[in-house]
Amino acid sequence: MSLSATTARPSPAxxxxxxxDRRRRRGRLLNRLDVKYSPYLYIAPFFLIFGIFGxxxxxxxxxxxxxxxxxxxxxxxxxxxxxxxxxxDEYFWNALVNTFGIFALSTIPQLLLALFLANLLNRSLLxxxxxxxxxxxxxxxxxxxxxxxxxxxxxxxxxxxxxWLLSFVGVDPVDWDGHRWSSWTAISSMVNWRWxxxxxxILLAGMQAIPKDLYEAAEIDGASPWRQFWQxxxxxxxxxxxxxxxxxxxxxxxxxxxxxxxxxxxxxxxxQREFQTLAMYMYEMGIVNLNTAGYGAAVAWAIFMIIIVxxxxxxxxxxxxxx
Amino acid sequence: MSVTTRRTRLAAAALAAITAVxxxxxxxxxxxxxxxxxxxxxxxxxxxxxxxxxxxxxxxxKDTGIKVELRKTAQxxxxxxxxxxxxxxxxxxxDVTALEEGILNEFKPNxxxxxxxxxxxxxxxxxxxxxxxxxxxxxxxRLIGLPTDVGSLAVCYRKDLFQAAxxxxxxxxxxxxxxxxxxxxxxxxxxxxxxxxxxFIDSITAVSNGVLFQGNGDLFYDKEDNIIADTSPxxxxxxxxxxxxxxxxxxxxxxxxxxxxxxxxxxFAATFCPSWMLGIVSxxxxxxxxxxxxxxxxxxxxxxWGGSWLAVPAQSKYPKEAAKLAEYLTNAKSQVxxxxxxxxxxxxxxxxxxxxxxxxxxxxxxxxxxxKIFGESVAKIQPIHLGPKHQAVKENALEPALRAFENxxxxxxxxxxxxxxxxxxxxxx
Numbered sequence: 001m002s003l004s005a006t007t008a009r010p011s012p013a014x015x016x017x018x019x020x021d022r023r024r025r026r027g028r029l030l031n032r033l034d035v036k037y038s039p040y041l042y043i044a045p046f047f048l049i050f051g052i053f054g055x056x057x058x059x060x061x062x063x064x065x066x067x068x069x070x071x072x073x074x075x076x077x078x079x080x081x082x083x084x085x086x087x088x089d090e091y092f093w094n095a096l097v098n099t100f101g102i103f104a105l106s107t108i109p110q111l112l113l114a115l116f117l118a119n120l121l122n123r124s125l126l127x128x129x130x131x132x133x134x135x136x137x138x139x140x141x142x143x144x145x146x147x148x149x150x151x152x153x154x155x156x157x158x159x160x161x162x163x164w165l166l167s168f169v170g171v172d173p174v175d176w177d178g179h180r181w182s183s184w185t186a187i188s189s190m191v192n193w194r195w196x197x198x199x200x201x202i203l204l205a206g207m208q209a210i211p212k213d214l215y216e217a218a219e220i221d222g223a224s225p226w227r228q229f230w231q232x233x234x235x236x237x238x239x240x241x242x243x244x245x246x247x248x249x250x251x252x253x254x255x256x257x258x259x260x261x262x263x264x265x266x267x268x269x270x271x272q273r274e275f276q277t278l279a280m281y282m283y284e285m286g287i288v289n290l291n292t293a294g295y296g297a298a299v300a301w302a303i304f305m306i307i308i309v310x311x312x313x314x315x316x317x318x319x320x321x322x323x
Numbered sequence: 324m325s326v327t328t329r330r331t332r333l334a335a336a337a338l339a340a341i342t343a344v345x346x347x348x349x350x351x352x353x354x355x356x357x358x359x360x361x362x363x364x365x366x367x368x369x370x371x372x373x374x375x376x377x378x379x380x381x382x383x384x385k386d387t388g389i390k391v392e393l394r395k396t397a398q399x400x401x402x403x404x405x406x407x408x409x410x411x412x413x414x415x416x417x418d419v420t421a422l423e424e425g426i427l428n429e430f431k432p433n434x435x436x437x438x439x440x441x442x443x444x445x446x447x448x449x450x451x452x453x454x455x456x457x458x459x460x461x462x463x464x465r466l467i468g469l470p471t472d473v474g475s476l477a478v479c480y481r482k483d484l485f486q487a488a489x490x491x492x493x494x495x496x497x498x499x500x501x502x503x504x505x506x507x508x509x510x511x512x513x514x515x516x517x518x519x520x521x522x523f524i525d526s527i528t529a530v531s532n533g534v535l536f537q538g539n540g541d542l543f544y545d546k547e548d549n550i551i552a553d554t555s556p557x558x559x560x561x562x563x564x565x566x567x568x569x570x571x572x573x574x575x576x577x578x579x580x581x582x583x584x585x586x587x588x589x590x591f592a593a594t595f596c597p598s599w600m601l602g603i604v605s606x607x608x609x610x611x612x613x614x615x616x617x618x619x620x621x622x623x624x625x626x627x628w629g630g631s632w633l634a635v636p637a638q639s640k641y642p643k644e645a646a647k648l649a650e651y652l653t654n655a656k657s658q659v660x661x662x663x664x665x666x667x668x669x670x671x672x673x674x675x676x677x678x679x680x681x682x683x684x685x686x687x688x689x690x691x692x693x694x695k696i697f698g699e700s701v702a703k704i705q706p707i708h709l710g711p712k713h714q715a716v717k718e719n720a721l722e723p724a725l726r727a728f729e730n731x732x733x734x735x736x737x738x739x740x741x742x743x744x745x746x747x748x749x750x751x752x
Contacts, residue, residue: 072410073433091748158581158590178730264579265400268719271727272741289715290407290429291752 069294206240375661425714468632472667476626488517511571544710625703
């Protein structure tokens, strides 16, 4: 680029004709409009689509939850009756306990394992890094229905692989969907299988963002790898970790396909609702039972509120850790 | 112009755009009703599974010059949400809609969604199985469904396993083993002894399914649709009969992997077969077991599990012509044709006496005269009243409680308590 080009000034011209002046003024106006409003236009598609498919259904669900709503019949306004009913609904609390139980069983081991794997993958000595990183993500690409069907077969009572393996150590065949603990274990194992790799990659990205000189300094000070992990990696990883926890929370609260397919598609989730999650209960009330759609909408809002509360809790943790 | 007003204008414009888009979607094709007597160019028929209407519809097109579009949905599980959507939004429904037993009952309290067929078609009430005809009526007396098929009940059993356990294997002798449910249980115990402790039937819920329809009197609801599940003698009878079979059951509930796998493995020697189940039994058992299965009659006479009706949604623009088409598809001749093509059992009395139907045998099931066996089974059923949430009470209250008892998760009293409690919530409408 030549210097003269940038320093060259337009030669003083004769006063512009009124036509040119008008055009120039219009150009300036357009420019101002562009700067002011274009950003809105660029983000408009998101808000339009969010408005139609996100906000509107949410408000509509809220409206429905205030009614005794029959999907194919009458709608009667009943105020907050659905919500008061919810509080004393035994099956709602049962679903809540199941959801949190499966959530705990699937999130805690999963995140510990993900942390361990991420730490392994972060080693500079590891060969074929890309291969391992891809491989660990594979389960997440598999369709959830396929996972649930295959795991359903593995956990069968009569011909299942796990009962067959257990028989070698002298354990009687377990009726996996017949108890709370066993069904929760089976469902959690599906969730763990699918999401451990995903969380590993996010944690790995977090680990790679930690400055290398911290480790070098620690090394010079004679800190063992174990100590480096506890005193550098973990504290520095906290924000990423909380993010992963929030994602897992949202996923865990909405758990639906795995337990549904584990119970052969039965919406009540086990003979005594041993593994009916909140999302399944919402579906049972809101979609399957035509005449309780309003109540189902109330369950949906309850799930929304629970997710907000849990996420807020996480958010407070982040703020504290940031200080 | 201040910034704030500009912003509100922008927001208003965006809002207008949204409403325009959603408004467009909302009133897409709301044509006016055609003038009375105008002949429709096309009628749409919605069916699920295989109802065997393919050829009949072509014939109808030829006879009347009205084009008929047959929309088939394979799975009932996909079909139901579609129907609900059509009814909830008031558009999209076909002119003639097949309604399965559970769906029909559930839709009955909102009978206004359906056209009353009695003024639109001739009086056919004497031409069909009486109980089936009655079920097509809504509580307010409107006729909303014309009978198509039934899921007549029989017992499918493994000849070879029966023989090996020292039971008779020939179908008439097998039927003679169990004139009643006590006889069935005795046969089961004998089989268990003779086979070294193997299970006789797949599950006790299969038994309850069989007994329910033989109930004289109301089941989960009385005639005014009050829930009486906890006091109904017919339900108690089904419950007691089913629970008494726990000692000969393989505890493999219908549709579970244990159940479908059990056919091949011979985990159980007998199961209750509605007519539409024969194909499922043969698929699950595989070609290797061809000729090993046979069909006997059900203990206690007749039985039914499933079956459908044809209805005309109130939103149809041509209710009169649609009713005519439904009438045509359900008449005696059509029912025999449909049976020959895909196997749904007739409900029309004339069709049930038809030779083509009576002489029908099933090759996979040792050439059992299935037409005759199934035909006799449905003829014995007494008219029965099924309340609006019959299916939900049966599937989400009765059967889970029975299974909880069968698997030892609850004793008999606890399981009954679970059932009566759930029946109240499931049955509310």
